[in-house]
Structure formats: C-alpha cells, structure tokens
Amino acid sequence: MPESWVNLAERIGSDLHVDLSGPGSRRAVLARALRDAVREGRLAPGTRLPPYRSLAADLGLARNTVADAYAELVAEGWLTARQGSGTRVAERARPPRRPRQPKPVPARPEAPAYNLRQGRPDASSFPRTAWLAAARRAVNGAPNDAFGPGDPRGRAELRGALADYLTRARGVRADPERIVVCSGFAHGLRLLFAGARGAGGGVLRGPFAVESYGLGFHREILEDSGVRTVPLGLDEQGTRVEELTGKVTESPGKQAPRVRGVLLTPAHQFPTGGPLHPARRAAVVDWARTSGGVLLEDDYDGEFRYDREPVGAVQGLDPERVVYLGSVSKSLSPAVRIGWMVLPEHLVEGVLAAKGEREAWASVLDQLTLAEFIASGQYDRHIRRMRQRYRHRRDRLVAALAERAPHITATGIAAGLHAVLRLPPGTEASALKAAAWQGVALDGLATFRHPRATMPAEDGLVIGYSTPTEHAYGVALEALLRTLPPAS
DSSP: OOSSEEEOHHHHSSOOEEEOOSSSOHHHHHHHHHHHHHHTTSSOTTOBOOOHHHHHHHHTOOHHHHHHHHHHHHHHTSEEEETTTEEEEOTTOOOOOOOOOOOOOOOOOOOOSEEOOSSOOOGGGOOHHHHHHHHHHHHHHOOGGGGSSOOTTOOHHHHHHHHHHHHHHHOOOOOGGGEEEESSHHHHHHHHHTTTTSSSOOSSOSOEEEESBSOHHHHHHHHHTTOOEEEEOEETTEEOGGGGTTOBOOOTTSOOOBOOEEEEOOSSOTTTOOOOOHHHHHHHHHHHHHHTOEEEEEOTTTTOBSSSOOOOOGGGGOTTTEEEEEESTTTTOTTSOOEEEEOOGGGHHHHHHHHOSSOOSSOHHHHHHHHHHHHTTHHHHHHHHHHHHHHHHHHHHHHHHHHHOTTSEEESOSBSSOEEEEOOTTOHHHHHHHHHHHTEEOEEGGGGBOTTOOSOOOOEEEEOTTSSOHHHHHHHHHHHHHHSOOOO
C-alpha cells in the first residue's frame, strides 16, 4: 500500500483521499490526515469511519496505531465514539466557511429573438422515441467486437444500410466496400485534402473549381489545405460547368495548371436553389472522364423536394469519377456526427490512410443506431414527415410574401430547407440592418459569394424556414416581413 494518497471510498461511501506522507510517527501522520480531511470538508459531520481494524488493514498499519489516532481525535473533539454506532465525525467539527468567490461568467452572444438562419433542421423535431428504440435494439443485438476499437471504414452494419438506402432513394451506385464513414461533410473534405499542401500531396490536390455562391467554410477547408479554388458562374440552369473546359487559375510568371476537380451541389444548388440541368450533369461527367478530374458531389438537401420529381445523384452516371458525400446533419440533426463518402475504388485506400487505423470521429454506438434506424424504416418515415412539415412552412412563407410583400420574389423553393428572397438592387445591407433591429437572425446572399467571383452580384436574403420550432415559426415570419424593404 503506497504511503501517499489512499482511497477510502469503499469504506466511507464517498471518494476521500488521505495523505500519509510527511514527518512524524505513523499515528501522528494518520491523525493529521484525518484532521485535515474533516477541516477541509472532505469528511462531513456525521460521516461514519471504518472500524479501526478494517482501516488498519486497508492502510497497512498496526491496529493499535489506528486505534490511538482515533482516540486522539475523539479527545480533541474531531470525532465521536459510541457503543453500537461506531466512530463518526463530530457534528460540531464543521469546516470554517470560506467566502465564495464569484466565478467569472464567460460572455455569450445573445441569442436572437427569431432565428431564420439556413442549414439547421428544427431541433424540436428530432425523433427521440424512435431513435432511443433503435439504439436499444442496436446495442442489444451488437456483436462483442462492436465495443472494441472502431474500423476506420465505419461499421459494416451502417455501410450496408447506407448502400441499400442510397441506391434506392438517391440513385447512387453504392458498394459497402467503397463507403467510408466520417463525422460529416466538412470532415470528409478534410480527409480528401489532408496533406495536399505537402510534397507528397493528399488524396486529392488542387486547383479545384467551386460554385460562385456556396458555403465559405467549405472553400476555407480547401484553401487551408493549400488548394486554390476557382469560381464557376451560375444561371437558371445551375452551375456553368462548361467553364471547366480550359479553366486555369491565375499564376503570374508561369503557365497556370488546369483545375483537377470540381465541388458541386447538383441536387439543389446552395444557396441559390435549383437542380443542375440534365445536360450539364452529363457534361461535367464527360469533363471528368476526358480530363482525369474528379467531381465532389455534395448532396445538399437531396431528400427534401416539394414541387418536382426526385433528382438522382450525379454519382450514378460514373462512380469512378464522382465522390458522393452526405450526412444526417439536415435530415436528422447536426448533433448526430455521422456522414459518409461513396468513393471511386482508387481513392478508398488513400482516404483510409488519411483517417488512421482506428475510428476516432464517429461514435460506433451512433453508427449502430443509425444503421438500425435506417434498416427499420424509421429514417424513411422521419424524412416523409419532415418533408411535409417543411413544405407547409415554405408555403406559409410564399403566401405571406404574396400578401404583404408581392414585390419580393422567393426562389429556390422547389426543394431544400431555405429560400432566397430576391431584393431590389442595393437594399441587402439595409435589410440586414433592419433584421438585426427586429432581432431576426438571417444571412445575406453576399455572405456566400466567392471573393473572386466574376458573375454579376445580386441582392437577397437567405431564409432558413426549417430552423424555428413549430410554435415559433409564425412570429418569426411576422418579424421577417417587418424587415423587408418597401416596393419602390
């Protein structure tokens, strides 16, 4: 038994450590340690101490040593000893009260009164009961190896369930052996470009073409990896993929390299809305085949469509030239940190090498639960339920605009979780200020514009109608209408 910190939790009922180091006899050291424990409040008044024989055995001391230390503390009033009730900390031996120092409270940004930011599902709609039931079934039926180190590919149960679901619902040509689980879309990007700046290069290297409007932090992931991004224009048919032919980056003093790949949101362009035109879908796959490039397909909002037929994944046209990426951050919750990549065969080993030998990101228990949630049909039922709810919210937004602000047009509304309100030129900044004054959190279209985009800029507001809870949506919509610029 070491002479320093000794745990008495099993005997006393709560964690307690006594320091048996220091000068003096063994009895004096033990008495001092117990006295300090009472004084500091680690032994509360009324706490029953173990019999001296048991404590002596635990600490490796002679019985008489412990008995003498108890007797000394009883004599000093720290402990009480009564026949039949054992030795206890005296009720009057309370530690002196120390003045409580208020802890500094970290400043937090004040939550907006009305949250209409894009990209967030209604958190109150998470299917708690069905998810909990799936978790119980998944854990009860899991093999023992599920509770060991995780496979960097992801659990076979989840990869199999994803392959079936993506093939059926999104038209993806998915083989479980080509699926690698990650913790979300951003994590997938980081794995694909990890080490791209170094001499050895990453799984993929730049330059990479991206859409002129898109999520800034996706571009930042690429550029932080040393991958230059080149913006492509947009029009009513989606991304102008014809600009990929002969597209080069600016590089003063030397021949600039052609782009090696392109990142697109073909099912529902983010944030402007609308699917990529069929001719352009075929054209971008032809470009990848002839140039040796690769298409990264962000299946953003692919499952939430309202007024159109489902648009399948581009990956189905050529699985060897397209990396398909998805997650449950919009369909379920960003709190479930699970995403996936369906990879061309030649990229699988490189991604696994970038990920490491063990799963360090996506919880195996969450993977098992999601696999069961999909296989049981609960995921499909949840998607259908939320599709109806979000469609109703979109309809309320469109109807309110038609009645109160007919000069404002909502676009990109056939699918997705947000709409773009097209504003008169030069009014976006003032509309954002008015929204802030009303306590409405939303984004301006300019927020998503590539800094090197050359296409004409347009004014607009990006409205996430999926974000508020059901009871809060009506008042948020009213507050939004008060921020819109009047008709000119």
